[in-house]
Amino acid sequence: LGDPALHAVDGELEVAAAPAPAKPKTFGIGDKVRGGDFEFTVNSVKCGISQVGSSYFNHKAQGTFCRVGVTAKNVTKSAKLFHADGTITAQDASGREYDVDGEAAIYGNDDAKGFLDEINPGNSVKANVYFDVPKGTKLKTITFDAGLFTLAEDAVVTL
Secondary structure (H helix, E strand, O other), rough: OOOOEEEOOOOEEEEEOOOOOOOOEEEEOEEEEEOOOEEEEEEEEEEEEEEEEEOOOOEEEEEEEEEEEEEEEEOOOEEEEEEEOOEEEEEEEOOOOOEEEEHHHHHHHHHHEEEEEEEOOEEEEEEEEEEOOOOOOOEEEEEEEEOOOOOOOEEEEEO
């Protein structure tokens, strides 16, 4: 019968309108999003931090740090290792992408949370992730990687 989007009406060939593409769901601060083996929630964002840690043990930003408070919950049936590096990125309004500063995460969290955490199924960890950005930069989005071996899309949170 041919293409279902085409059909004849009174001898004329008529093209049916294609359905509108589904609008991607947008997420914001406080929303739960899926990224690979974890469900993430962005809890807070603060930029303009020059260093993290104590006066003796610290890490200074090349520019300035943006601290993003996140909760990572293991939504699988086995323990999973959470490491913010390579899982979470940030983007600014110009489209520049920033990776997590792993050293800042060590100094900027109690017990180095978010650096290398093994999380059992159903459990969650709250951690701060840090992005070293040029002074004056405002982050627009945070992206949580769905993982290499999945058909799922990355989750994007608008700040």
